Amino acid sequence: MDFDYKVIESEEVCKFIKDGTTVGFSGFTPAGYPKEVPHKIAENCKNVKINVYTGASVGEEIDTELVESGLVDLRMPYITNRTIRKAINKREVRYIDVRLGKFPEFLRYGFYKKVDLAVVEACAINEKGFVPTTSVGPVPTFVMQANKVIIELNAWQLKEMEGMHDIFVPGFPPRTSIPINQPWDRIGTTFVPLTNEKKVYVVNTNKPDKPMELAPATKEGEKTANYLVDFFIDEVKKGMLPRNLLPLQSGVGNVANTVTAGLGKAGFKDLSFYTEVFQDGILDLADQGLVKIISATSISLSPGYLEKFRRNMDQYKEKLILRPQGVSNCPEVIHRLGVIAMNGAIEADICGNVNSTHVFGRNMQNGIGGSGDFTSNGYLAIFFMPSTRKDGKVSCVVPRVSHVDHTEHDVDVILTEQGLADLRGLDPWERAEKIIDNCAHPSYKDMLFEYLNDCKKKGGHEPMDMERANEWHRNLEERGSMLG
């Protein structure tokens, strides 16, 4: 074997944890993350603060238990869990919100504190390394950096996953091309390599992933999804997109799932996905024989779908490639493949800027995730959201977003259950009219047009009156509603 390892008991983990230790846990969504070691750290380690890196959001053992035990100093690169969100907004946990594709790369470049200890889930150990499970995320980089590696060898994860992963770590620039020219190109190994330069420990476990149920599809979500499917049908008719579209990326959630289902119903086939998460909707499409390839970094299926996947793994295996997030979210590859990016938003403004992360520009809701990687570099950048939230008290179409995650330069299409605004080729004033006309809720349209008309009198290249724009969020904060 290329490396030795020692089997340990999970009770021993505190000896690996010192004050200031940076731990890289595997996991991207509650999939493929270690369950036993973080749980034991939370339970047993005292008087230390650690830095916690993962791929993206993970399970409660990390973002709830470790946080409640007061152990987390710094967290990167993504969160969505309520406990840690609350701690971040109370400034009890420091959090850096990073584009997921950049995270492993910038770690390797030395921009962040290096990983001391990698804690990774595996379904098998072979002569040369280990086989990851339901996600890859930044694991290859964590393992490269760490002196010590704890493998949670999880008997619950099926050994049959071996062969599904494609492990490749780009070199320091200037480097040669990442040789993915089609979503199905395989370029690496099926395992994460290990050598005797690392101290490797194994904890045997038997614990299921804890996938979340998808929120049920709403009528509004379905309307939104239908607008997007119609848009794709139209683009194909106009000759703007090939009949099987271009490789698709979609964020997590039920609108994304409904869009995927809608593509199937609309007769699209030979679809390919170059995305972060393999979700329910994609599995349905695969079952219908409509999917050519799914390239992702995580299997993020709801409980029932995950069971189905596990039962019939052989039939999905040939269609699924799990890559490190530095590859799944790599600007170079996304640009070359012409990925169509579809992501949810908190709010969008009439200039076309999108807020994906912060409420009132201040409170973290969830991280930017991969949306920036795909939005800046794909073929089309599409954002969806409801036109209102909180029983209509919040308009998601506003004069000025309270935090900008995606600039007007990068956003091509915005849609809500009211309709779709295709912003390509429009100047700022045309964009504003189209967004209000097509996406805003009727109860806010007049207010938005009034604002726009006053901006027109003021002149300028963009409709912006900073004072008046502020009133919207002020009204919400002070009076509980944007409705004046």
Add this chain to the structure above:
Amino acid sequence: MDFDYKVIESEEVCKFIKDGTTVGFSGFTPAGYPKEVPHKIAENCKNVKINVYTGASVGEEIDTELVESGLVDLRMPYITNRTIRKAINKREVRYIDVRLGKFPEFLRYGFYKKVDLAVVEACAINEKGFVPTTSVGPVPTFVMQANKVIIELNAWQLKEMEGMHDIFVPGFPPRTSIPINQPWDRIGTTFVPLTNEKKVYVVNTNKPDKPMELAPATKEGEKTANYLVDFFIDEVKKGMLPRNLLPLQSGVGNVANTVTAGLGKAGFKDLSFYTEVFQDGILDLADQGLVKIISATSISLSPGYLEKFRRNMDQYKEKLILRPQGVSNCPEVIHRLGVIAMNGAIEADICGNVNSTHVFGRNMQNGIGGSGDFTSNGYLAIFFMPSTRKDGKVSCVVPRVSHVDHTEHDVDVILTEQGLADLRGLDPWERAEKIIDNCAHPSYKDMLFEYLNDCKKKGGHEPMDMERANEWHRNLEERGSMLG
């Protein structure tokens, strides 16, 4: 020959111009743009409105004369000239501000109105096409799209430029890799191909480019540049960057030039540039034998430097490659090469967001240009600006920028004549402190810290109080100063 052409007089140009015609002029900075045809259009064509595309900013024949003649309806993708800026801000000219790398690509994808007429400057015509002059910009795409091409064959431009250009147009995605693995890789032809599918006309001219003098270096600019050079020296010492750095990009202007000069003085050598514009500072470095390669899309030298370049073209020729802006600014290549991006800013906020384009979020100052292409995808994204403007009445470090062109997720380093803030690995609160501490002008530091402390009381993941942040620009607009 692969194509026929007809020599015409410039007086005939109005027959090519109809109401709604989209004209793609060559030119990227006042270099390599046609001078005679736009001048004649401005002088002679009546009762029409046209759409004007170029590579970036160009000469006064286009952005002053055409605008003053009232001929311009829509302008893309970049401006900086005062006349057109004024017209845009008065809403007399529609303007879409586009990332320069995306512009030719999105044109080919059909996202913008297609080019009807390409008007391009050439220094020679050969069997297969024409040789561009001091810039390439989006010319290959303009020519691909246009049914009619007018070549300004400019005798002033030296025929010896032939061999300097590298013309390559990426295909529709998914496409294969753009095979540039080092800045010096040549991948295309030395001319822009033409066929008999186009109607080609030639206008003979003899008119110089109209390069602009660089504003003289200021003491503040020199201080800023020195901080950046010291930063690079430090990064090399720490092993974060190789001794010849990584390929450099820098925006137009005297700070960029001073940085370049400073690198030479500091003993850096074997430097390479993967950038948009070949500027004075780079030529000085080349004269000192410190430059390995300059890849750019435009020769943007000041008058004296341009003369020097023309006199000694042979000695620069082997070190210079002029590429289309879709390649010079291509996310794939920028990411792979690990380009260090250095660009100027109008203002930056304490969260790390950068405004490159709009004053008061409303008035166009100059376009985003290539800064987005490099900032989102390079190895390091660096922005510089003075700490104050208008005799200290404007702080360029503010609580919240009035327009976001580059988000906190993408900005690594901000510097002013006060100092440099390296934001990598810092959480939002640490970032804010460092930006205020290192970059803000002493006369604004207390105000900024006071704001920051009040935000701390408010909590949240980012220091943001939308109301209080607004006061800064309100004070400036109403009282002429941000100084309360």
